[in-house]
Amino acid sequence: MNTTLAATEAGVSIDTVRTWCRIGAVAAVKQAGRWIIDAASLAARIAIGKMKRPAKKVVYSIETMTAIGGNRWTKAGHDRVYLNNWDEFAGLEVTRYNTGNISTASYQDQGISNSQAYKILGCIDKVWFDAADGKLHCRYGWGESRVASREEVWDAVVAGVRAAIAAL
Structure with missing residues (x-):
């Protein structure tokens, strides 16, 4: 199914x-x-x-972020975990040719064009968790898709990260 x-x-x-x-x-x-x-x-x-169990509280921490695939980075007083696979959390699925070009793409389980997939990939540049304030951050990129705005993609990333942490 x-x-x-x-x-x-x-x-x-x-x-x-x-x-x-x-x-x-x-x-x-x-x-x-x-x-x-x-x-x-x-x-x-x-x-x-x-089964009746108390709901698991979602806690953003360095341990949970690395457990879902983040890479820890510390330098000059900063302690961050970068999520380089943020597109998976947003629900963007792409397959690629050996050349690296996108062969098929879907967003939120709906087929989309390859050019729209590139635009979604370009709408967010970086996603990281900052240990100093305990929050997720992103830096928006240059593109914006017709399929989803930057804010919609960011909301999907946050929801995906929360779901992944809750599933741990």
């Missing part, structure tokens, strides 16, 4: 299902840039989710 159907069945967002696929919480394979999810694995994950 696809991510939309799985999200409906589980009663969660499509981003949550994609995160489950990425971290291995459900058995899934990627075909043609889209997740194909095993129904039995999804049913097991739904059963786990129905």
Whole structure:
């Protein structure tokens, strides 16, 4: 089944299902840039989710940011964790040719053109967690897509990071 159907069945967002696929919480394979999810694995994950447990608090810290794939950087009194894979947290999925050019792209599980994928990749330059203030930051890039504005992409990144930390 696809991510939309799985999200409906589980009663969660499509981003949550994609995160489950990425971290291995459900058995899934990627075909043609889209997740194909095993129904039995999804049913097991739904059963786990129905167990009564207190909600896990999402804590931004150096440990959690590195656990979801961030790279720690310290220099001149700064202590940061850079998230170089921010596009995955935003829900942008691209496959590339051996030359590095994009061959297929989807954003939030919807197929998009390669040029729009490049524009989404260009709308945010860097994403980092600053240990001094305990917040996520970004530096906007030069581009903006018709598919999503810079602010919408940034909101998707923050939601994806929160979901990834909550799934730890």
